[in-house]
Amino acid sequence: MMHANEDHPVNFSRVVLTILRLLVGWHFLYEGISKLAIPGWSSSAYLMESKWLFSGFFHWIISSPTAMAVTDFINIWGLILIGLGLFLGLFTRLASISGILMLLLYYIANPPFVESSLPSYGQYFIVNFNLIEAGILLLFALLRREYLWSIDRIIKGIFQRKKEKVFPPEENSESDVNTRRELLKNLASIPVLGIAFFGMAKKSGWLSFEEDNLKKTDATTSATLMRAKMWDISELKGKVQKGKIKHVEMSRIIPGGNLVAGFAHARDLIYVSNMIKNYFTDEKVIETLWLYEACGINTIIFRTDEQTIRILEKYWQRGGKIQWIAQTYPKDDDLSNIQLAIDTGAVGAFVMGNIADKLVFENRLEYLAKPIEFIRSQGLIAGTAGHAIQVPMACVENGIDTDFFMKTFHHDKYWSAIPSENRNEFMHDLGKGSLDRNQFHDNSWCASSEEVTAFFKKSTTPWIGYKVLAAGAIQPEDGFKYAFENGADFICVGMFDFQVIPNANIVYNTLNSNLNRERSWFA
Numbered sequence: 001m002m003h004a005n006e007d008h009p010v011n012f013s014r015v016v017l018t019i020l021r022l023l024v025g026w027h028f029l030y031e032g033i034s035k036l037a038i039p040g041w042s043s044s045a046y047l048m049e050s051k052w053l054f055s056g057f058f059h060w061i062i063s064s065p066t067a068m069a070v071t072d073f074i075n076i077w078g079l080i081l082i083g084l085g086l087f088l089g090l091f092t093r094l095a096s097i098s099g100i101l102m103l104l105l106y107y108i109a110n111p112p113f114v115e116s117s118l119p120s121y122g123q124y125f126i127v128n129f130n131l132i133e134a135g136i137l138l139l140f141a142l143l144r145r146e147y148l149w150s151i152d153r154i155i156k157g158i159f160q161r162k163k164e165k166v167f168p169p170e171e172n173s174e175s176d177v178n179t180r181r182e183l184l185k186n187l188a189s190i191p192v193l194g195i196a197f198f199g200m201a202k203k204s205g206w207l208s209f210e211e212d213n214l215k216k217t218d219a220t221t222s223a224t225l226m227r228a229k230m231w232d233i234s235e236l237k238g239k240v241q242k243g244k245i246k247h248v249e250m251s252r253i254i255p256g257g258n259l260v261a262g263f264a265h266a267r268d269l270i271y272v273s274n275m276i277k278n279y280f281t282d283e284k285v286i287e288t289l290w291l292y293e294a295c296g297i298n299t300i301i302f303r304t305d306e307q308t309i310r311i312l313e314k315y316w317q318r319g320g321k322i323q324w325i326a327q328t329y330p331k332d333d334d335l336s337n338i339q340l341a342i343d344t345g346a347v348g349a350f351v352m353g354n355i356a357d358k359l360v361f362e363n364r365l366e367y368l369a370k371p372i373e374f375i376r377s378q379g380l381i382a383g384t385a386g387h388a389i390q391v392p393m394a395c396v397e398n399g400i401d402t403d404f405f406m407k408t409f410h411h412d413k414y415w416s417a418i419p420s421e422n423r424n425e426f427m428h429d430l431g432k433g434s435l436d437r438n439q440f441h442d443n444s445w446c447a448s449s450e451e452v453t454a455f456f457k458k459s460t461t462p463w464i465g466y467k468v469l470a471a472g473a474i475q476p477e478d479g480f481k482y483a484f485e486n487g488a489d490f491i492c493v494g495m496f497d498f499q500v501i502p503n504a505n506i507v508y509n510t511l512n513s514n515l516n517r518e519r520s521w522f523a
Contacts, residue, residue, distance in 0.1 A: 017139075018148045021086055024136055028099060029083025035076045043075050044068060044233035048290045050109045051283070056319025058109055062233060062294045078102055086140070089150020096141035103134040237505045238512075239296025243489055243523035245381050245404050245462045248323070248347050250299040250523070253480075253507045255292055256466065256494040257302035257327065260285050260311075265442045265471035267416060279496075286315045288497040293322055295504040301325045301464075301492050304341040304349075312344070323347045327385070329355060330371040338371055342378050349375045350406055353385035360386070360394045361426050369400045376403070385466070388425035389451055392459070402461060404523075406492065408445040409452050409465040409483055414473040418444040445470060449486070456487040462523035466492035476506050484510060487519035 035041045050058040061067045078098065085095030112128040140148075240251045258264070262277030280288075292300065302308045304326045312324060325348040326341030341349050351359075351371055359368045368384060375382035384391060385406035392405045412420070422438050425447050437443070445467040446452060456463050465488035469479040476493075480503075483491050495503055 014148060017143070018089075018150070020136065021089065021092070021140055021148060021150075024099075024133060024140075025083050025086030025088075025095075027083070027133070028079050029087055032076050032079030032081075032083055036080065040232070040234045041072065041076070042068065042232055042234040043072055044294065046106075047071075047109060048233070048294065049287065051114050051286070051318055052111050053108050055109075059290055059293065059319060062290075068233070075102075086137075089148060089152050092143075092148070092150055092152050093141050096137040099137045100134045100141065103130045103137070106130045107134070233291075233294050233501065235505070236295055236501055238508045240504050240507055241511050242296075242298070243462070243521065245348070245523050248299075248381050250323075250325075250490060251297045252484075252490055252511060253297060253503060254325070254464065254490055254492045255288075255297065255300045255500075256492045257300065257308065259494040259496065260288075261303050261305070261307065265467075267442050267471075282311050282314065284497070285311050286318070286320075288495075288500065289315050289320055289322055291497055291500045293320065295500060297322070297500075297504065299323050299325060299347075301327060301466075303327050304329065304337050304344075304346075309340070309344050316345070325349065325381075327352050328371065328375075330367070332367055333370070335371055335374050338375060342375075342380065346380060348381035348383070348403070350383040350385055350404070353387050353391075353406065353408070356384045356386045356391045357388050357426055360388065360391050365394060365398055365400065368395070369398070372400060372402055376401070383464075387445055389448070389455055390425055392461075393455065396459070404462040404464055405459075406464045406466055407452060407456075408467040409449060409486070409488060410446050410468050410470045410474055410479060411449050411482055412444065412446075414470060416443040416473060417470070423447040442471065443473075449482075453486045457519050460522050462489045463487060464490040464492055468493060476503055477510075480506050481510050481515070485515050485517050487517070489521055489523040 044062050047058040047062050061071050079102070082095045082099045082102065085091050086099070107128070107130045111126075113125055240253055242249050242251050244250065259276055260280050262273050262280065264272040264276050266272035289300070292298075298321070300322055302312070302324055315322070324341075324344075324346045326338075326344075326346040328338045328341055328349050329352055330338055338349055351368060356368055359365065372382045372384060381403040383402045383404040383406060384395065386392060387408050389407065392402075392407060394400070395402055395405070412418075416437070418440065419438050423444065435441075465483040468474075468483040468488070468491050469476060474482075476499075480491060480493075491507075493503060
């Protein structure tokens with residue numbers, strides 16, 4: 001009886017630890033099989049959120065289709081094999097060590113003390129589920145394999161009996177083991193695994209092979225690389241095509257900075273700008289920048305101000321590579337804003353459209369030429385924006401050398417467009433404050449698309465079309481194609497994060513189609 005009482009605590013702890021191993025194993029196994037069942041599942045959304053150690057490496061993985069495919073394969077099958085090993089107690093030590101390494105990678109990619117837009121659960125500043133589960137696996141890695149009921153224990157027993165045939169042990173009646181009972185204990189997890197798997201398959205709809213149910217199955221627990229976005233990088237058709245202005249290679253679609261800065265052309269919806277400012281936190285902007293890069297978008301056009309510079313520097317410190325063309329605000333002889341853009345690492349700069357419009361309207365062209373010349377003298381590509389077609393016309397007529405023009409460009413086939421008879425090329429300065437919706441009120445930015453098309457047919461200067469969607473009034477499929485077919489070499493478009501992949505796909509498909517384009521590509 002003394003031996004039985006002494007052994008009781010050992011048996012109880014063995015039961016508890018075996019159950020704990022089964023639970024952790026089931027967690028891993030379920031996560032792996034759930035991912036395997038989702039068509040096109042990818043870990044890209046999780047990796048894209050990385051903002052701590054090795055974030056540059058994680059983001060590089062997203063940018064490489066081969067590395068992304070290998071990562072997803074290892075993630076899915078690693079979870080499945082580790083889960084099976086732990087659940088069955090087969091190669092338990094190897095499965096535990098592998099599980100620890102995988103969980104630590106998840107932890108490093110998205111630690112709980114770094115702000116993230118992924119769903120938050122089990123996050124306790126430094127400790128989260130990944131760290132807790134890794135600690136449990138460390139215990140299993142250190143336990144002797146014969147301690148828990150497992151397949152490992154059966155295998156060791158088989159080898160032990162073979163050894164005892166060669167080297168028989170001394171007879172000891174008190175140490176006899178009921179081999180059949182021990183075998184049943186060690187194999188108990190196998191029928192449990194079958195029942196659990198059947199229940200999981202039925203719940204997920206796998207038994208009926210319904211694709212819709214498979215798509216609903218997703219993994220959102222802490223031992224998971226989550227698909228937590230409305231978009232997924234696996235849906236990208238291909239990397240956005242590129243052109244070149246002088247020495248600067250640029251993606252054909254260039255994100256604009258109005259949304260990031262909280263400037264929304266929302267017509268009479270006065271609350272939208274404040275809503276956008278609250279949406280685009282620093283971390284949301286950085287997350288969106290990573291998404292740009294993953295889609296092959298390598299260039300942005302952002303304002304030159306403290307907010308932009310703070311975010312870009314933070315992003316570059318984390319390993320981001322996206323390049324910046326600066327929208328600048330020179331004021332007569334004061335070029336300090338341009339110098340700020342140069343000092344911060346811009347690869348190009350241009351004079352803001354409203355400023356250039358006013359300078360041309362007032363015939364003060366020397367103050368348009370001076371900043372452009374200064375930008376070029378510093379080795380950056382230089383240009384000017386303009387709502388009025390007279391801006392690029394004035395540059396050409398007066399010998400102001402630019403590396404590119406930015407010109408608003410869209411058709412007027414949308415309901416809120418200003419009637420053609422009321423349009424003026426300089427309406428952005430002349431019509432402000434009007435309560436008549438048929439006058440200027442954030443509802444039109446290109447007075448005559450036909451005149452713009454005609455001008456650029458004769459121009460060899462690269463052209464970046466902007467406001468190509470009339471601030472959200474035109475569908476991207478329509479606006480992008482219209483701009484490219486009518487001569488734009490690049491398009492600048494403000495985008496929310498959930499619009500990036502669809503817009504990248506539209507550009508990719510449009511440029512791979514048979515465009516009815518008469519103007520040659522000049523970039």
